[in-house]
Amino acid sequence: MFLHEERPYCDYSFPLNPQQSTYSSFPPEWKDAVLRSQCRDAAKVEAQGEICAQQTRVSLQGRELWDTFRGIGTEMIITKAGRRMFPACKVSVTGLNPKTKYVLMMDMVPFDDSKYKWNKDRWETNGVTEPHLPNRFFIHPDSPALGERWMQYPVSFHKLKLTNNTLNTNGLVILHSMHKYQPRLHILQTPDPCGPHSRGYLRFTFPEAAFIAVTAYQNPQITKLKIDNNPFAKGFRDHGLNGKRQRERPVQNSRKQPAESSHETGPRSPTAAKAFDAGDGADLTVSSSEDACASASRAEGGAGPNPFISAFMRRCAADTACGVEEWAEGIKLLSSQDTLPATPYAR
DNA sequence: TCGCCTAACACATTTGAATAGC
DNA sequence: AGCTATTCAAATGTGTTAGGCG
DSSP, rough: OOOOOOOOOOOOOOSSOOOOOOOOTTTTTHHHHHHHHHHTTTTTOOOOOOOGOOOOOEESSOHHHHHHHHHEEEEEEBSOOOOOSSOOOEEESSSSSSSSSSEEEEEEEEEEEEEEETTTTTEEEEEEEEOOOOOOOEETOOOSHHHHHHHSSSSSSOOOOOEEOOOOSOOOOEEOTTTTEEEEEEEEEEOOOBBBOOEEEEEEEOOOEEEEEEEESSHHHHHHHHHHGGHHHHHHHGTTTTSSHHHHHOOOOOOGGGGGGGGTOOOOOHHHHHHTTTSSTTOOOOOOTTOOOOOOEEOSSSSSSSSHHHHHHOOOOOOOOOHHHHHHHHOOOOOOOOOOOOOOOOO
16 A cells, blocks of 8 residues: 655656756756756657646655665666566656546666776776667556556556566566666556547656666675665575574675675664655655755656657557557557667667 | 676565455 | 455565676
8 A cells, every 4th residue: 555655745847848957956966867868858749748738747755765775876686587676666646637547657768878887885987888778668557547546646666677688578677787777757648539639748767766787786885775675685684694594604705795784884774764664555654855856857748759659659649549458558568579669869 | 817697595575365254 | 145354375576695607
């Protein structure tokens, strides 16, 4: 069960004018990424449709935990079989038409042009990024659903999985290891046969949720933070001595020694704990942090610059008889294909 | 030798079916 | 008969670790 946070939203008030700067309120280090995203997204603007007729607002939940991770340098494990994100992306949406159906999707976009490497105790750039892989969208399993449903509770993308397996056909989001990414939310209005201009499309990126994809954690502080906050990793708390192997072999000389630093940063942060506890199924309120300012960038309204989405929406536009269910099914089929068109921002 | 990746592992949580009680 | 609560096993999600690979 999800509950709305009681704290004020970190509103991203998305102006209808797509050219208006939206990154001015971001921390300076995000500005480049947001600007690049907007440049990429500025490929074209088509009919914005009903979805833009209102002030659609999106806010990332669990900000304090995200901020804690970001302060250290968020890392996300990617595996061949797919690994969930922690923290998971969870957003509150307002300003949708309650009686209109929408599809919510999420994908990952490159944060910058760099490849990274872990050098002793910090991340350093390590050459230029590899070509971005074709977009894989994670379609929220509740899609399509009425706007009132999306606005009723925060929308969690906790089932989104990341992989480095480019051959996977299971709808996982494919990433390159040692590259930095940021989540991007897509809100697509489902077609309304009665309104030819009612197919809206909005995108929101979340620079504060940027992370480096890794196959093994590099920063022990991140490992500790994950262990302290992820219930599935509870077995590694208490200096990791819960594990059988650790009990049997207490001394390990490895770069991965999260237990050693388990007390260096003190007990579980109350704010981080609170943020986590407010996660899935917990009825707690996350208090607002002082710097919890706007962080998501709004991409332009209108049809997506991503050719996949553009082509799909054109197809729907041409086929007014396309029902909502067929439309959503089409998205799912397309997103599961191996060979999607290259994105306009592929490098 | 180094950096990165993979698979197996132990442990904890989540999920869902089966059962009991009202 | 239908609903709710409880129990329990299976499935799933974690980080750890050793070893492979280029």
